[in-house]
Amino acid sequence: MTEAFPKISQIKYEGPDSKNPLAFKYYNPDEVVEGKTMKEHLKFSVAFWHTMRGTGADMFGVGTFFRPWEDGTNSIPMAIKRAKVMFEFCSKLGAPYYAFHDRDVAPEGRNLRETNQNLDKVVKELKKLQEDTGIKLLWGTACLFSHPRYMHGAATSCNADAFAYAAAQVKKAIEVTNELGGAGYVFWGGREGYQTLLNTDMKRELDHLAAFLHMAVDYKKKIGFKGQFYIEPKPKEPTKHQYDSDAAACLNFLRQYDLLGHLKLNIETNHATLAGHTMQHDLEVAGSAGALGSIDANTGDLFLGWDTDQFPTDIYLTTMIMLTILKYGGFTTGGTNFDAKVRRESFEPIDLFYAHIGGMDTFARGLKIAAEIRKDGRLQKFVEERYSSWDTGIGAQIEKGKVGFKELEEYALKMGEVKTNKSGRQEYLENLINEFIK
Numbered sequence: 128m129t130e131a132f133p134k135i136s137q138i139k140y141e142g143p144d145s146k147n148p149l150a151f152k153y154y155n156p157d158e159v160v161e162g163k164t165m166k167e168h169l170k171f172s173v174a175f176w177h178t179m180r181g182t183g184a185d186m187f188g189v190g191t192f193f194r195p196w197e198d199g200t201n202s203i204p205m206a207i208k209r210a211k212v213m214f215e216f217c218s219k220l221g222a223p224y225y226a227f228h229d230r231d232v233a234p235e236g237r238n239l240r241e242t243n244q245n246l247d248k249v250v251k252e253l254k255k256l257q258e259d260t261g262i263k264l265l266w267g268t269a270c271l272f273s274h275p276r277y278m279h280g281a282a283t284s285c286n287a288d289a290f291a292y293a294a295a296q297v298k299k300a301i302e303v304t305n306e307l308g309g310a311g312y313v314f315w316g317g318r319e320g321y322q323t324l325l326n327t328d329m330k331r332e333l334d335h336l337a338a339f340l341h342m343a344v345d346y347k348k349k350i351g352f353k354g355q356f357y358i359e360p361k362p363k364e365p366t367k368h369q370y371d372s373d374a375a376a377c378l379n380f381l382r383q384y385d386l387l388g389h390l391k392l393n394i395e396t397n398h399a400t401l402a403g404h405t406m407q408h409d410l411e412v413a414g415s416a417g418a419l420g421s422i423d424a425n426t427g428d429l430f431l432g433w434d435t436d437q438f439p440t441d442i443y444l445t446t447m448i449m450l451t452i453l454k455y456g457g458f459t460t461g462g463t464n465f466d467a468k469v470r471r472e473s474f475e476p477i478d479l480f481y482a483h484i485g486g487m488d489t490f491a492r493g494l495k496i497a498a499e500i501r502k503d504g505r506l507q508k509f510v511e512e513r514y515s516s517w518d519t520g521i522g523a524q525i526e527k528g529k530v531g532f533k534e535l536e537e538y539a540l541k542m543g544e545v546k547t548n549k550s551g552r553q554e555y556l557e558n559l560i561n562e563f564i565k
Contacts, residue, residue, distance in 0.1 A: 131196045131212040135219050135480060148481060154491035156221060160498045161453065169490055170462030172224035172265040174423075175231045177436065177468040178479060179213050184471075191474045201234040203245060207252045214256040220483055224265035224310075226464050229300045230273065239292070243299050250303045257307065265311065265462050266357065266393075266421065267304030269297045272317030272365065280318040282339035283332035283370065290335065297343060305352040310460045311421060312352075313393050314340065315359040320366035333370060337384035344389045355460040357393035357420045360409065362402040364434055373402040374409040378416050391420030395466055396444070397427035397434050407447040414455035421461025422448070424486060438467040438486045442564055445493025446500075453497055463490055496563045505559060513549070 141150040156166035182190030196212050198205055210232060217225055233249040236242040257263060271281035271293050279285050281293035304312050319336055321327040340358075347356065358381070362372040371377050374392055381387040392413040396406040406422075413419040426439045439445060452458065465486055469478045500506055516522045521538055524530045530538075 128208065128211055131215055132219060132476060132480075135477070137218075138220050138480065138484060149484065151484060151491070152488050153495070154484075154487045160494055161501070163457070165491055165494060166223060168457060168494055169487075170224060170265070170458055171222045171487055171490075172226050172462050172464035173213070173217050173220070173222045173483065174464055174466050175213060175225060175227035177466065178216065179209050180231050181468050183469075183474055188471075191471050192469075193474050194476065203234070203248055206233050206245075206249045210249060210252050210256060214260050214262060216479065217262050218260050220480065220487075222262070222483070222487075224263050224462055224464070226265045226267070226313075228268050228270040229296065229303070230270040235274070239295060246299065246303060250306060254307055264304065264307045264309040265464055266313050266354070267300055267307070267309050268313040268315065269293075269300035271296065272315075277318055280316075280320070280332070280366075282336045283316070283319045284335075285326075285328075290339070294339065294342060297339075298346060301343065301347060301352060302350065304354065305350060309354050310462070311355040311357055311393075312347075313357045313359055313421075314343075314390070315361070315393075316369055316371045317361075318366055319371065320363075320369035322367045333380070333384075336370065337380070337386065340384075340386055340390070344386070355420055356390045357461070358390050359393040359395065359398070359423070360402065361395070361398040361434075364401070373399070373404060374412040378412065378418060381418075387416075387418065391418045391461070393421045393423060393461070394419070395423035395425065396439065396448075397425050397436060398423075400427040400429065401432070401434060405447070406444065407451050410448065410451040410455075414451060419452070419455050419461075421458065422452075422463055423466035424463045424490065425465065425467040436466060436468050438465065438469070438482045439489050440485055442489060442492050442496070443560075445490050446496045446560070446564065447493075449490070449493040449497035450500060453494075453501060499563050500560065503563075506556065509552070509556065513551070 135149065139150055140155040141147055141152065143152050145152050154165060156164060158165050160168060181192060183192040184190040196208060213225065229246055232253065233246040236245050271277055276289050276292060277284065279289065282290060284290050284293070301312055316336070321329070344356065358371055358377050360371045360373045360377050361369050363369060370380065374394060377392055378387070381390055394406065394409045394413060399406045399409040402409070410419060410422075424439055425436050426441060426444060427437065428435045465483060467482065467486065469482045473482070517526055521530070
């Protein structure tokens with residue numbers, strides 16, 4: 128097979144002064160930050176669905192993307208060719224990981240058995256490509272939202288047959304993820320929710336979703352899959368309301384159904400935005416619960432109410448993300464997956480490189496700035512001092528559970544009025560962050 132990107136050489140680090148659009152200005156994979164290389168910190172992954180299966184189509188027009196390797200079929204030979212293009216792209220980009228849905232990489236057949244056979248044929252090729260290139264699978268997942276059989280959902284469907292089919296599909300997806308050495312597996316409930324409560328038994332649907340995930344956990348143990356399971360929050364789209372609406376809702380669900388020890392969170396920037404949160408908020412919620420697993424790196428348009436999946440270019444955003452990720456010890460099994468797509472108007476193959484290079488550089492800058500802020504210490508010192516009343520005296524007694532309402536009433540009566548509070552100095556802190564963003 129001839130190269131899909133013959134005019135593109137290996138993307139290299141050239142430094143901040145470079146004017147080469149096909150070079151990294153800030154992402155130096157071997158540069159050490161807080162004891163680890165950038166490559167180890169960031170663990171960049173390319174999303175198969177956007178990069179290889181995106182067409183630029185929208186609700187108002189057909190696809191615009193020029194992809195010379197595509198032959199217009201959804202055949203096994205085309206799927207294998209597409210896989211080779213994907214690995215050429217990742218290799219030239221220097222991305223160490225990729226991620227996929229089962230239906231991204233292989234076409235559906237006339238029935239489930241034939242579909243599984245199709246997947247096996249492509250997975251055989253993916254395994255060989257991984258061995259040849261050293262590129263690894265960050266995580267796999269099953270597409271349980273596009274086929275008409277899942278119109279009412281998959282694990283939360285009112286149709287038990289749809290539930291059964293989804294279980295069989297996920298079983299296979301976990302198997303191939305395991306075969307490919309995937310570091311994790313993601314559950315995203317695209318249609319696990321409702322359009323109207325008039326026809327919905329919410330408790331029954333949530334019970335079914337929990338049962339589905341417990342089955343997955345049991346099967347994971349049975350086949351010896353060591354990868355991490357993730358659940359991915361999103362409040363809406365395609366359903367009006369998704370049960371995994373945000374990080375807090377996911378954690379509540381996992382706790383309620385005794386699943387918290389088995390799943391962490393895969394958090395996406397644009398999904399957090401749609402939920403009315405910042406990405407940093409959902410990361411903090413997950414991190415404080417010991418459930419921060421992986422991220423889908425993108426950004427959304429704050430003026431629009433839907434998931435735009437744009438590539439991240441906001442240095443402030445990536446700085447806040449990396450501050451929280453470093454705070455909670457960094458990635459283990461997770462990584463930075465670019466669940467992002469080039470714009471409909473950016474239709475040439477080279478635009479895929481521009482987009483990913485920009486995203487990788489932006490996260491590299493965010494990582495370095497976050498590390499500088501942490502080394503400087505002023506931000507952390509301010510936060511520690513703000514809560515210093517909890518380190519001694521009555522505050523420490525409250526945190527240790529040594530006092531109740533009776534003792535606190537006695538304390539308050541002796542104290543009189545609350546002492547003057549100290550300023551939160553929000554503006555000062557925002558200015559402090561800006562000192563480092565250059």
